[in-house]
Amino acid sequence: MARWFVVLGLCLLFPSAFAQSPDGAPAAAGSCVACHGAEGQGSGAFPHLAGLGEAYLRRQLDAFASGERVNAIMKPIASGLSESQRQAVAGYFSGLEMAPTEAAGGPPPDGPGRTLAVHGRWQQDLPACVQCHGPGGQGIGEDFPPLAGQPAAYLEDQLKAWRAGNRPAGPQGLMGHIAERLDDDDLKAVAAYFAALPAATAEAGDD
Ligand code: HEC
Ligand code: HEC
Incomplete structure (x- = not known):
């Protein structure tokens, strides 16, 4: 019983924290990982999102949704997010550390x-x-x-x-x-x- 009071108390104190999954990711970020990687580190031809500026990410999501940034894949995804979900996923991916990657094909050539x-x-x-x-x-x-x-x-x-x-x-x-x-x-x-x-x-x- 006492446990429930603690949980209730925490919910009142940190309402936003409880709209998130246990690892701190907003629920809307769950659908991004298939293409952008579990940690936002990108995969194959999909760009990484981890560590990009929050304002930058938010601007891109708004632009995909409005169609100003033309992309057939991201348009329906961004349009399906509410304003507050766009803000939440932008903040979330911005806050993830981009793990250092190896240089893709060795050091870049002079040229x-x-x-x-x-x-x-x-x-x-x-x-x-x-x-x-x-x-x-x-x-x-x-x-x-x-x-x-x-x-x-x-x-x-x-x-x-x-x-x-x-x-x-x-x-x-x-x-x-x-x-x-x-x-x-x-x-x-x-x-x-x-x-x-x-x-x-x-x-x-x-x-
Ligand atoms: C089915 C694959 C797919 C899924 C799922 C997906 N994306 Fe994308 N995303 C892409 C592709 C492809 C691009 C590159 C678009 C382009 O070339 O402009 C992209 C680009 C982006 C960019 C622009 C990155 C930059 O550096 O400008 C952002 C931001 C982004 N996605 C956020 C998200 C978020 C947030 C989600 C989940 C809500 C998500 N994406 C889900 C495929 C996906
Ligand atoms: C005077 C400043 C400035 C210079 C110089 C500049 N950029 Fe940018 N670049 C920007 C800004 C600002 C953005 C973000 C645009 C936005 O918010 O949509 C950007 C975004 C980009 C992106 C998109 C990244 C992504 O994740 O989608 C690419 C690619 C890029 N720049 C390539 C270049 C290249 C290549 C050069 C050199 C030939 C260059 N930029 C020089 C300011 C600059």
């Missing part, structure tokens, strides 16, 4: 992809990708997602989506301007470069 990533192309007003995506493509803060370790085909598709107007350009339209200056060879090279870098959660203390 045009690396040059673009690390130095940019100033004669075209193209800043280095790492200026916004962080050293090693590990991401910076809430709004600049990591690129390291995401599947190459996924990264390439995103750059193509901006060029085709199938993805909102994001804060200040930054990525729209960048993608339109990249040709097909650039896309392939820079996507392959970041995909080959090991993914890991940025330093502790990120918020």
Whole structure:
């Protein structure tokens, strides 16, 4: 009997905690793991979500639901979530640590992809990708997602989506301007470069 009073007391104190499964995941996250991995670490061609900024993840879910970010798989999934469920899953995956991965195909090769990533192309007003995506493509803060370790085909598709107007350009339209200056060879090279870098959660203390 006393036990039930304790449980009731806890429910009143932490109502949100009891809308979650025992491991702390919001119920809505259960349907994500088939494609994005049990820990949000990604699988095969599916991008990892663990450790990405909460604001970034929420923005993507809203954009899939509204159709601004065009994707046939994610549209029905995101539309099926309420606003508070989108917020909950964004917070949940953002809070998961991305376990360091091995570099996919050994260390990334020197070449045009690396040059673009690390130095940019100033004669075209193209800043280095790492200026916004962080050293090693590990991401910076809430709004600049990591690129390291995401599947190459996924990264390439995103750059193509901006060029085709199938993805909102994001804060200040930054990525729209960048993608339109990249040709097909650039896309392939820079996507392959970041995909080959090991993914890991940025330093502790990120918020
Ligand atoms: C059937 C497979 C599948 C399931 C289930 C699924 N996703 Fe996805 N998800 C994808 C694919 C494919 C993409 C890549 C879309 C693209 O290319 O734009 C994606 C992309 C995403 C992105 C964008 C990541 C980024 O870096 O911008 C987010 C956020 C996301 N999914 C969240 C979720 C959440 C949350 C759930 C569960 C509620 C979920 N997904 C369930 C297949 C799936
Ligand atoms: C001036 C800052 C800036 C620079 C430089 C920059 N990016 Fe981005 N990038 C962003 C922002 C902001 C986002 C998030 C957009 C959003 O919220 O939808 C982003 C998102 C992305 C994504 C989507 C990641 C995902 O998980 O879906 C890819 C891919 C990407 N950038 C590639 C690149 C590449 C390649 C370069 C270099 C050629 C580059 N970016 C340079 C700001 C920048």
